[in-house]
Amino acid sequence: MTMPAPPPPVTSVTRQLSRRSVFEALLHRSPISRADLAKVTGLSKQTMSEVVDAFGQQGLVRQVGRTSGNVGRTAVLYELSPEGGHVLGIDLGARRLTVALADIAGRVLAEADEPTDSRGGAWALDQIARLSDRLARDNHTHPSRIRSIVLATPGVVNPKSGAIEMAPNITGLGHLNVVGLLGEKLGSPVVIENDINLALLGEIWHGCAQNVANVAFLALGSGIGLGLFTNGQLVRGENGAAGEIGYLPIGGDPLQAASRLQGCLEYQVGATGVLRRYREAGGSEVESVMQVFERAQVGDPIAAQVIEETARLIGLAAAAVIAMVDPQLIVLGGSVGARPDFADQVARVLLQLSPRPVEIRTSTLGRRAGVVGALSVALSRLHDAFFGVAELAAALPLPPPAHRSARQ
Amino acid sequence: MTMPAPPPPVTSVTRQLSRRSVFEALLHRSPISRADLAKVTGLSKQTMSEVVDAFGQQGLVRQVGRTSGNVGRTAVLYELSPEGGHVLGIDLGARRLTVALADIAGRVLAEADEPTDSRGGAWALDQIARLSDRLARDNHTHPSRIRSIVLATPGVVNPKSGAIEMAPNITGLGHLNVVGLLGEKLGSPVVIENDINLALLGEIWHGCAQNVANVAFLALGSGIGLGLFTNGQLVRGENGAAGEIGYLPIGGDPLQAASRLQGCLEYQVGATGVLRRYREAGGSEVESVMQVFERAQVGDPIAAQVIEETARLIGLAAAAVIAMVDPQLIVLGGSVGARPDFADQVARVLLQLSPRPVEIRTSTLGRRAGVVGALSVALSRLHDAFFGVAELAAALPLPPPAHRSARQ
DNA sequence: TATTTATTCGGTCTATTGACGAATTAATTT
DNA sequence: AAATTAATTCGTCAATAGACCGAATAAATA
Numbered sequence: 001m002t003m004p005a006p007p008p009p010v011t012s013v014t015r016q017l018s019r020r021s022v023f024e025a026l027l028h029r030s031p032i033s034r035a036d037l038a039k040v041t042g043l044s045k046q047t048m049s050e051v052v053d054a055f056g057q058q059g060l061v062r063q064v065g066r067t068s069g070n071v072g073r074t075a076v077l078y079e080l081s082p083e084g085g086h087v088l089g090i091d092l093g094a095r096r097l098t099v100a101l102a103d104i105a106g107r108v109l110a111e112a113d114e115p116t117d118s119r120g121g122a123w124a125l126d127q128i129a130r131l132s133d134r135l136a137r138d139n140h141t142h143p144s145r146i147r148s149i150v151l152a153t154p155g156v157v158n159p160k161s162g163a164i165e166m167a168p169n170i171t172g173l174g175h176l177n178v179v180g181l182l183g184e185k186l187g188s189p190v191v192i193e194n195d196i197n198l199a200l201l202g203e204i205w206h207g208c209a210q211n212v213a214n215v216a217f218l219a220l221g222s223g224i225g226l227g228l229f230t231n232g233q234l235v236r237g238e239n240g241a242a243g244e245i246g247y248l249p250i251g252g253d254p255l256q257a258a259s260r261l262q263g264c265l266e267y268q269v270g271a272t273g274v275l276r277r278y279r280e281a282g283g284s285e286v287e288s289v290m291q292v293f294e295r296a297q298v299g300d301p302i303a304a305q306v307i308e309e310t311a312r313l314i315g316l317a318a319a320a321v322i323a324m325v326d327p328q329l330i331v332l333g334g335s336v337g338a339r340p341d342f343a344d345q346v347a348r349v350l351l352q353l354s355p356r357p358v359e360i361r362t363s364t365l366g367r368r369a370g371v372v373g374a375l376s377v378a379l380s381r382l383h384d385a386f387f388g389v390a391e392l393a394a395a396l397p398l399p400p401p402a403h404r405s406a407r408q
Numbered sequence: 409m410t411m412p413a414p415p416p417p418v419t420s421v422t423r424q425l426s427r428r429s430v431f432e433a434l435l436h437r438s439p440i441s442r443a444d445l446a447k448v449t450g451l452s453k454q455t456m457s458e459v460v461d462a463f464g465q466q467g468l469v470r471q472v473g474r475t476s477g478n479v480g481r482t483a484v485l486y487e488l489s490p491e492g493g494h495v496l497g498i499d500l501g502a503r504r505l506t507v508a509l510a511d512i513a514g515r516v517l518a519e520a521d522e523p524t525d526s527r528g529g530a531w532a533l534d535q536i537a538r539l540s541d542r543l544a545r546d547n548h549t550h551p552s553r554i555r556s557i558v559l560a561t562p563g564v565v566n567p568k569s570g571a572i573e574m575a576p577n578i579t580g581l582g583h584l585n586v587v588g589l590l591g592e593k594l595g596s597p598v599v600i601e602n603d604i605n606l607a608l609l610g611e612i613w614h615g616c617a618q619n620v621a622n623v624a625f626l627a628l629g630s631g632i633g634l635g636l637f638t639n640g641q642l643v644r645g646e647n648g649a650a651g652e653i654g655y656l657p658i659g660g661d662p663l664q665a666a667s668r669l670q671g672c673l674e675y676q677v678g679a680t681g682v683l684r685r686y687r688e689a690g691g692s693e694v695e696s697v698m699q700v701f702e703r704a705q706v707g708d709p710i711a712a713q714v715i716e717e718t719a720r721l722i723g724l725a726a727a728a729v730i731a732m733v734d735p736q737l738i739v740l741g742g743s744v745g746a747r748p749d750f751a752d753q754v755a756r757v758l759l760q761l762s763p764r765p766v767e768i769r770t771s772t773l774g775r776r777a778g779v780v781g782a783l784s785v786a787l788s789r790l791h792d793a794f795f796g797v798a799e800l801a802a803a804l805p806l807p808p809p810a811h812r813s814a815r816q
Numbered sequence: 817t818a819t820t821t822a823t824t825c826g827g828t829c830t831a832t833t834g835a836c837g838a839a840t841t842a843a844t845t846t
Numbered sequence: 847a848a849a850t851t852a853a854t855t856c857g858t859c860a861a862t863a864g865a866c867c868g869a870a871t872a873a874a875t876a
Contacts, residue, residue, distance in 0.1 A: 075822085238736035324728070326649040
């Protein structure tokens with residue numbers, strides 16, 4: 001068994017670029033010969049051989065056979081080796097914990113889930129460690145091979161510190177240094193990101209929002225939240241609180257106490273809000289929003305009315321998103337939002353509202369979206385660690401504002 | 409007089425990087441010796457000399473004296489030469505046309521403005537060409553030295569084609585190929601961008617939003633508009649229509665005919681909306697929003713009430729922006745928005761609304777913001793043309809979603 | 817035999833290193 | 847005070863290493 005690949009030794013910028021484009025080509029045209037790699041990347045065959053040899057020694061690529069049938073000498077085919085590294089995606093929800101394992105090529109090797117330990121906090125972290133460990137061992141991967149871990153969690157994640165600042169649904173998570181603790185338990189760097197943001201990235205990677213540069217993900221479940229992707233980038237906001245659209249001043253008096261505390265929109269369309277509205281409208285006793293939908297389907301007019309109103313408010317929120325960031329697509333997700341019937345209602349509302357309506361789709365990954373998005377981020381972090389060209393990414397900064405102007 | 413620098417001959421990626429960092433150092437530490445450049449950039453003295461010599465031959469840098477007083481041999485000091493290239497920023501407003509000229513180092517050389525030719529369309533373009541030409545010649549710069557031009561205009565600018573798709577305030581501009589016509593008249597590449605977006609960039613470059621990665625610019629004048637800057641990038645949206653917050657479903661019934669057409673929020677807080685509300689509330693005859701403000705200042709209670717309501721709605725819009733993109737700062741601009749008294753009112757409203765209020769500032773550049781922003785974009789486009797590392801900027805894409813998963 | 821793959825061998829470009837001369841200030845001697 | 851020497855810094859030269867490409871060559875196969 002090869003050792004885990006050592007941190008790539010310092011190579012010059014240009015070699016790093018070559019390595020990077022070769023890796024990319026390997027990623028996309030999996031079994032491929034060196035000659036073809038040279039054609040695809042535009043590098044010379046010699047450079048190609050050097051890079052592939054280096055990758056081979058690092059354990060990043062492996063041979064997978066030879067070409068045959070073509071005129072001429074046969075070529076050795078290469079692909080990315082699973083030995084190159086593994087990544088872990090974790091979705092820590094209030095109810096359910098999901099963990100997924102993938103190799104460096106993005107092949108999902110395994111996925112597992114359990115009910116979240118209701119004691120929360122440190123217990124949940126232990127549970128994550130246990131489940132991750134099991135997943136790795138069951139797939140013939142030593143946990144030490146895992147190089148990058150991303151955790152999806154509800155709440156606001158500070159983009160600078162990586163700390164969880166508001167985790168309303170999981171008790172005692174806000175007070176823990178999750179990055180540190182989990183990183184220690186699992187033995188590799190952990191990054192935390194908001195679950196809705198990751199669900200959005202999941203849909204972009206493997207779901208219904210592929211190849212779209214401007215998408216919004218509107219999640220409606222027990223609460224409401226938004227993920228924004230513009231210019232091919234996730235919008236986190238200064239404090240990681242972008243997308244907290246529960247606080248949109250829509251659907252009620254924003255100065256009301258309940259609105260200020262819980263958020264004006266969330267007060268209406270959050271699960272408790274929907275139930276409250278149903279109750280206040282004279283509906284019979286129910287325990288979950290799902291039940292309200294069931295009632296509506298069997299002809300309860302009050303339930304239908306409550307749902308219609310919910311769709312109207314979500315339509316307004318979608319219109320606000322459209323007015324503000326002009327997405328190409330809005331994905332509806334979450335336990336309520338992902339219902340096709342509900343999405344239809346929202347789309348109808350939007351049609352009446354917006355001068356140029358935007359396509360609406362329902363999440364195709366459903367509750368897997370978060371964990372898939374976590375994998376995608378873990379993966380791209382791993383790739384960046386290997387092949388990132390950090391200093392190049394920076395845009396050419398403009399001259400300093402302190403400059404004296406000729407006339408002002 | 410040296411010839412305008414030729415398009416930089418194809419150099420290798422690594423040399424291009426060196427050139428780039430040397431240029432950057434020159435930009436920021438204006439008069440600097442080669443030895444210091446070497447220290448700052450980390451390049452060797454030898455490479456330094458090669459690059460500086462090349463720059464000198466291109467006319468990009470020039471000598472500006474020698475050091476003295478220090479121990480050791482004196483050093484020749486260099487700075488960016490104005491011969492290196494000039495850029496033009498143009499703000500084509502409905503009322504006023506402003507043009508500014510800067511050199512490659514970002515030094516603003518001159519600025520001029522005139523009332524916009526009211527016949528609009530082709531006449532306005534002619535006017536731009538005339539004014540630009542005069543500005544260049546008055547500053548001993550042949551128009552052919554201008555290498556990059558950015559035009560600020562109201563309306564939606566398609567980010568892909570660069571065409572103006574909705575220019576409500578300037579007649580006949582939407583039907584013209586402005587990029588082509590103006591580029592031909594002025595002899596260098598023209599880029600068009602929405603005026604509010606450019607005002608935002610202006611405030612970020614030289615105004616009140618320096619060194620902030622997440623800002624929103626809320627412009628309130630005859631209409632209302634928003635500029636968004638997140639992760640250090642401008643948010644344009646899929647069709648360039650990001651920030652069209654006149655259509656936010658705030659301040660009225662969004663299903664009303666007037667709301668659908670003009671935008672729900674704009675119907676209330678746009679200039680005509682403010683005047684209508686003042687009239688409907690029984691106010692005496694006025695012609696402009698400014699007059700309403702004047703009335704309020706001399707004690708007209710109806711005017712004060714109308715303005716208070718306007719501030720309330722802008723506060724709601726700001727709250728929506730905060731909920732959605734979590735900026736660090738909101739800049740108020742436009743003829744109405746830039747009034748400090750009005751901004752104070754908005755800030756007060758926001759304090760009551762938002763769980764974590766965001767700092768609010770008024771534009772410091774005022775009506776110059778657009779043209780300054782245009783300059784900043786023209787400048788960074790010029791820099792990119794010289795020193796951009798286009799192919800490197802692309803992020804490492806994730807593996808294709810078509811990959812088969814082990815379990816799904 | 818024609819074709820394709822892979823390797824080897826120069827040649828070019830870029831950047832670094834160390835040595836060196838040139839220019840200037842500081843210190844010391846006459 | 848003037849002259850000489852030392853120290854320091856700037857910029858160039860020459861040699862070298864890393865990386866890339868193109869051409870030539872060997873190998874393998876329809």
